[in-house]
Amino acid sequence: MIRTLCLAAVMLATPLISQAAESTDPLQSLLRKAGQYQSSEQAVNRAREKEFLADLNSQKRLLAEARAALKREQQRADRLKNTFDDNEQKLTDREEELRLRMGNLGEMFGVVRQVATDLNTTLEDSLTRVEIPQRRADLEKLSEAKELPTIRELESLWYTLQQEMTINGNVSTFATAVISPQGQTETRTVTRLGVFNAVEESGYLSFDPQLKTLQELGHQPAQAAYISDYLNSSAAVAPFALDPSRGALLTMTLESPDMMERIRQGALVGYIIIGLGILGLLIAAWRLIVLAGISAGVRKQQKNLTQPDSNNPLGRVLKSYQDLPKPVDVEVLEARMDEAVLRELPALERGQTIIKLFAGIAPLLGLLGTVTGMIATFQAITNFGTGDPKLMAAGISQALITTVLGLLAAIPLLLVHNWVASRSKALIQLLDEQSAGLMAEALETHKVQGN
Numbered sequence: 465m466i467r468t469l470c471l472a473a474v475m476l477a478t479p480l481i482s483q484a485a486e487s488t489d490p491l492q493s494l495l496r497k498a499g500q501y502q503s504s505e506q507a508v509n510r511a512r513e514k515e516f517l518a519d520l521n522s523q524k525r526l527l528a529e530a531r532a533a534l535k536r537e538q539q540r541a542d543r544l545k546n547t548f549d550d551n552e553q554k555l556t557d558r559e560e561e562l563r564l565r566m567g568n569l570g571e572m573f574g575v576v577r578q579v580a581t582d583l584n585t586t587l588e589d590s591l592t593r594v595e596i597p598q599r600r601a602d603l604e605k606l607s608e609a610k611e612l613p614t615i616r617e618l619e620s621l622w623y624t625l626q627q628e629m630t631i632n633g634n635v636s637t638f639a640t641a642v643i644s645p646q647g648q649t650e651t652r653t654v655t656r657l658g659v660f661n662a663v664e665e666s667g668y669l670s671f672d673p674q675l676k677t678l679q680e681l682g683h684q685p686a687q688a689a690y691i692s693d694y695l696n697s698s699a700a701v702a703p704f705a706l707d708p709s710r711g712a713l714l715t716m717t718l719e720s721p722d723m724m725e726r727i728r729q730g731a732l733v734g735y736i737i738i739g740l741g742i743l744g745l746l747i748a749a750w751r752l753i754v755l756a757g758i759s760a761g762v763r764k765q766q767k768n769l770t771q772p773d774s775n776n777p778l779g780r781v782l783k784s785y786q787d788l789p790k791p792v793d794v795e796v797l798e799a800r801m802d803e804a805v806l807r808e809l810p811a812l813e814r815g816q817t818i819i820k821l822f823a824g825i826a827p828l829l830g831l832l833g834t835v836t837g838m839i840a841t842f843q844a845i846t847n848f849g850t851g852d853p854k855l856m857a858a859g860i861s862q863a864l865i866t867t868v869l870g871l872l873a874a875i876p877l878l879l880v881h882n883w884v885a886s887r888s889k890a891l892i893q894l895l896d897e898q899s900a901g902l903m904a905e906a907l908e909t910h911k912v913q914g915n
Contacts, residue, residue, distance in 0.1 A: 569612055576613050580606035580621060583628070589673045591659045591710070592631050595638050597676065599624045632659050642669060643679045654678060655695060661707050661714070663691050670711055685714065727869075729861040733833035734869050737826055741873030744822035748880035751815040755887040758812070762894060777808040781895055801899035808895060812888045816881060823877035830870020837863025 584603035587593055601620035606613060613621075635657050642652045642664070654669065656662045662669040667684035668691070671677075687705030694704045707714045727734055761776030774780055784804040841859030 573612055576618065576621065577607055577609065579625075583621075583625060587628065590628070591656060591662055591671050592628065593676055594640050594654075594662070594671065594678055595636065595656060596627070596631070599627070634658065641677055643672075643675070643677060645680055645682050649677075657704070657706065660710055663695070665692060665695060667691060668707075668714055670715065681714075726865055730833060730865040730869055731836075731862050733829055733836065733866045734862075737829045737833070737866065737869040737873050740822045740826055740829070741869075741877065744819050744873070744877045745880060747815050748819050748877070748884055751819075751884045752880075752887065755812070755884065755891065758891060759887070762891060777812065777891065777895055778898055780808065781805060781899055805892070805895045805899050809892060812891050813885075816885055816888065819877055819881040819884065823874050823881055826873035826877065827870045830867040833866020833870070834863040837861070837866065 580601070580603045583601075584607055587599065587603070601617070601624040603621075603624070606617060606621060635655065637653060637655045639651055639653050641649050642654065643649055652664055654662050654664050662671065662678055666680070667688040668681055669678040670681060672679055685705075690703055690705050694702045727738065730737070758776060762778045765776050765778040765782070774783060781801070781804045784800060837859045839859070840862065844859060
């Protein structure tokens with residue numbers, strides 16, 4: 465403020481100085497102006513010094529206030545540190561007092577937590593959870609607790625243990641939710657046999673620990689036939705197929721494919737092998753029936769050789785002998801008998817070649833299925849890697865099943881081919897014997913007439 469007043473005075477005095485300078489000597493005027501300028505600068509400097517002194521006093525006052533505040537905070541920090549040390553000592557004393565008071569209770573606390581953890585894990589996978597989803601003891605709280613359990617909590621834990629042990633040996637019937645194979649949830653009457661199996665009239669049920677519910681199996685094993693008789697039995701003891709592994713064996717049995725699933729795994733090659741095998745067996749059955757009829761006719765003809773019947777091969781051979789003009793040359797007779805026998809061979813050996821061909825083709829088709837199955841397996845490995853074996857299962861199944869089907873088709877076909885061939889060979893041998901007998905008889909007659 466003082467500086468501003470000084471500058472204003474200098475500005476007002478400037479016109480007066482200028483007027484006086486016009487009437488005096490220029491040097492005097494310049495000297496006077498210099499003196500006035502110094503006077504004004506001194507006034508400004510004094511104002512600045514006064515202002516600085518005032519500001520210095522203010523800074524000293526603020527510094528004194530800051531030092532006083534720092535001193536107060538230091539005193540407060542000292543008090544808090546003393547309080548913290550006192551509390552730390554009290555906490556140590558209380559912990560030691562707690563340890564001394566707990567004594568053996570600490571060991572019991574560890575046992576309670578361990579038992580609660582084990583029981584909770586057991587109940588998570590237990591079939592009894594479907595019937596009793598909530599238990600009296602809060603097992604999760606006890607397994608994670610950091611303080612001693614109360615008497616009420618210990619009694620609840622004991623009761624839950626006793627309850628689980630009791631119902632493990634019971635057979636009970638109750639209504640609960642069951643998931644059908646179509647994914648629908650239905651309320652059904654279920655019979656629980658301990659912790660091993662849950663069944664209903666339609667068959668076995670599987671327990672899903674994730675959903676905490678029962679599921680109906682996609683297809684039932686053969687042992688499910690006992691269930692209806694067991695549920696409806698009034699006797700004290702009734703037969704029942706129990707899975708002692710709590711469903712593991714039942715699941716493994718259901719995962720094993722049945723006969724139709726095995727056949728489907730063989731794909732197109734498997735169906736062709738089965739078709740060839742069935743066709744070959746049908747041809748073999750037809751030929752066996754035909755040969756059985758021919759054998760019956762031949763046996764009947766053997767009883768009456770003098771009256772040949774054209775309905776059987778032996779009769780036709782005898783008739784061809786009787787139709788020859790008498791006397792006949794032996795060589796001509798031999799040729800005619802051979803011709804008669806050869807004429808019967810195609811009818812007796814019909815079908816044997818195709819059966820033998822099917823028996824040889826079946827293993828080759830099995831090998832073809834094996835190769836195509838391995839190609840599919842390597843293709844799956846190329847596309848998806850070897851991380852999931854199920855992706856390769858289809859190709860491996862086809863490779864193995866077609867080999868099995870090929871052998872299963874070839875072995876019976878070889879057996880029936882040998883059977884048909886032996887029956888046919890027996891008839892041909894009989895015809896040869898009879899033709900040889902006729903030629904021997906004609907030869908004896910020719911010798912007698914020659915003598």
